[in-house]
Amino acid sequence: MTKEQLFIHLTDALSDGRLFFGHGVIDAQDEAMLVMMHVLKQSTNQILTSGNEMLTSKVVKSSQLLVKQRLQSLKPMAYIVGEVHFAGLSFKTDERALVPRSPIAELIGNDFHPWLNIASVKTALDLCTGSGCIGIALAKYNSHIQVDISDISEDALDLAKTNIALNDVASNTKVICSDLFENINNCYDLIVSNPPYVSEVEYQELPEEYKNEPKLGLTTPQSGLQIPIKIMLKAIKYLNDEGYLFLEVGYTDELLNDTFPTIDFEWIDFENGGQGVCVFSKEQLIMYQVILKEFAITKK
Secondary structure (H helix, E strand, O other): OEHHHHHHHHHHHHOOOOOOOOOOOOOHHHHHHHHHHHHHOOOHHHHHOOOOOEOOHHHHHHHHHHHHHHHHHOOOHHHHHOEEEEOOEEEEOOOOOOOOOOOHHHHHHOOOOOOOOHHHOOEEEEEOOOOOHHHHHHHHHOOOOEEEEEEOOHHHHHHHHHHHHHOOOHHHEEEEEOOOOOOOOOOEEEEEEOOOOEOHHHHHOOOHHHHOOOHHHOEOHHHHOHHHHHHHHHHHHHEEEEEEEEEEOHHHHHHHHHHOOOOOOOEOOOOOOOOOEEEEEHHHHHHOHHHHHHHHHHOO
């Protein structure tokens, strides 16, 4: 069997109506490529430019076993192979943290333009970091930035430490165990966060793949708004005067718009897919504090 034939075979097998894609891959073809990259230890380009190359039966069998496990368990393939690619980098991934998949990767690739002059950014915080993918990618591509990554989960941070070593960013990356800003003592030019934003009702309706991820990284009370609003309320204390907050809330964006009609949310359009990332300057967050506090008080 050639590489091209195996790719077609795996894609057909993964085109199963029971499967949901979105955990580091977009469809059956993308997932088939992930399997082949893992088994062959080759890049996408290497595989695509050698499609006629014959494969050993061992390679074919290993690939088929991974797909079989995926179909039987409904686990994200990234967990099964133990790795995923994010922002052009490789990350170890397992059930200790969500599978990396944030559209913030595109912002990192674009240097957060036009909001920031990345050359002037000295400090950054990746809040609710999980596997560390956002903060580590930011640190990898911007060695002049001191990046703090934080999470409430020590298990997730242990995985993040592995990814720090894997991507060789220990010199400008610090790990902090913190419940949101509780143990954060610095101020930053940039705060990025992909926090929990799923309601309990929505969680129960999610595809089975999500049930293999840590629930702690997905759900939050008040219809998915509690943690995002806490971040918007408290971030001003931890932003420098010219600093910015980039906050991901996914499909909860419409609920935020409806809940706070007087807040002028700036939602970012992504060329590579994704939604629900808003951006605030410190000045804007200060302006909206009264509105946010009123909501927090009424929902206690």
